[in-house]
Amino acid sequence: MAFRFLILFIIIGIVELYAFQAIKTLTKSKWVLIAYIIISVAAILFIAYEFMKFDRAVGQTKMTLITLGLLLLVLLPKLVLTFVMLMEDVLRLMMGTVTHFMGHNSDSFLPARRKFVSQVALGLAAVPFLSLIYGMTVGKYNFKVIKQTLFFPDLPDAFEGFKLTQISDIHSGSFDNPEKIQYAIDLINEQESDLLLFTGDIVNAKADEMHPWIETFNGLKQYEYGKYSILGNHDYGAYLDWKSEAAKAANFEAIKDLHRQIDFKLLLNENIKIKRGDDEIAIIGVENWGKHFGEYGDIDKASENVAPQDFKILMSHDPSHWEYIVKRHPKNVQLTLSGHTHGMQFGIEIPGYFKWSLAQYMYKQWAGLYNEFGRYVYVNRGFGFHAYPGRVGIMPEITVFELKKGNIVA
Structure with missing residues (x-):
């Protein structure tokens, strides 16, 4: 030392x-x-x-x-x-x-x-x-709405044109500007989506970090097909020294309950089917699975009663899960939504031409859309910020997906 x-x-x-x-x-x-x-x-x-x-x-x-x-x-x-x-x-x-x-x-x-x-x-x-x-x-609250149209040959007919919004990595313990957070909530509400998904890290470590923001996040509108969420690596309290295991466990239970308090259904290695017309798709949520940050997620358990031919959207916080497990999984997960990397909150992006961040040396999939084996993963750049209190080049993101029937675009 x-x-x-x-x-x-x-x-x-x-x-x-x-x-x-x-x-x-x-x-x-x-x-x-x-x-x-x-x-x-x-x-x-x-x-x-x-x-x-x-x-x-x-x-x-x-x-x-x-x-x-x-x-x-x-x-x-x-x-x-x-x-x-x-x-x-x-x-x-x-x-x-x-x-x-x-x-x-x-x-x-x-x-x-x-x-x-x-x-x-x-x-x-x-x-x-x-x-x-x-x-x-400026950068840390310079929210960007990114729209993606995704094509799937096996998308159920009734879900043609279905829209969903993804947010990730709230990190409420870092917020310091209520007006900017309210602006972001309003921006989410302005999107004409059918479903809202949140892919983990509601706090930095402690449940009480979210308490000043519960009312603000309760301003998120109701969605026809619901609001679903999962846990991220920061939600387990692993980065603090606790007085006792009981205190750590109580904090974890309080963090899970935060999702209920802001009207999200927290999926803990489980799935839920949503129906539209005569068709349905599965929303699968796993606990955090990260190559370097805890392997709590269990895709086999989470996808019970879901067939390989069913259309599936998986929420998995850490994109390394997709790289090491999901993209080759026999359940054939068509779309995985992740976050976690924040794009390191520092980099250069020229859409369609150039993208660089130190995050790419840690994660093969670190920001935006990737596909392999006919399966997509999207890595959201994050809603909040952590450690460095800002963002340079990699801006906070609200993602809106529109699902279409057709061949996957390489």
Whole structure:
């Protein structure tokens, strides 16, 4: 542990040194340099203090979110600065070496730093800095309605044109703006859907995080074919230290009851059939199954009394379940709806052309629509936010699906 802290301090020291060098190249004002040092030291001490007093019995708080946001604001821009300045030092070292061996006299082995490089470094560093500020002030509540038309050759005739809305990863413990949450609820209600599905993570860890928002979420309208939900990995209280197993179990029961309080039917490894005309489809809900975050879900139990030829919509919080189990499952699940990844709340998306996030290095399916073996999975980017108190490039999502009869589009 001590060795890890030593490495961390060395890295921070190098980053701060290079950042200071960039500032120093641009200005000779003693007061500007002193102010920069004071602000940097104060920020580092504040972050260190907040991390040291973090209590796993309490979990994430508003101050934790602020601290993580500040950490990224301090770290990412300076990492960009460090990279550019380090590349300059490599070039300076190469030029100094060549000059030395060619016998040219010089007052210094290394050429002086160039002001232009520092300007470029600061300009590049401003991009993540301003992006993170935007993400924490605007992006986290910049809700997007994404519409998807899905084609299935075996869709029952009566469900042609059937519409359903999906939300995921509410993370109510992170909310701090009632007006924005009410706006999102109104946006959900504006969609002309027949069914509403919520794919898990109603809280960060504790049931009482949702209590201030129950009335707001009760504003969700009634749907002709109901409102159904499942649990996500954060709903099990696994990321806190509990006083006792009884306390953890009581919290889990309270979290499950939250779904009833906002008028959702929670599906716990079970299914329900919904009828339209003379046809029916199965809505299957599993508990969380994640390759790295707990394997509680049981698709075999959840799909009892459902035949392979029946049309099925599976709600499974973690998309790794689809990758490792569902897409090859003999019950032939035509559509799986997931969430969990949030797209890491940070990335670049140019619809139809380009999509990137660190999430793709952890999950094969991490945001949007995928199909394989003639089966779809859709990974919702999430309604709320967690850890980093913002969103950059990967916006909060409300998804509306329209089901059509026809061949699956590759």
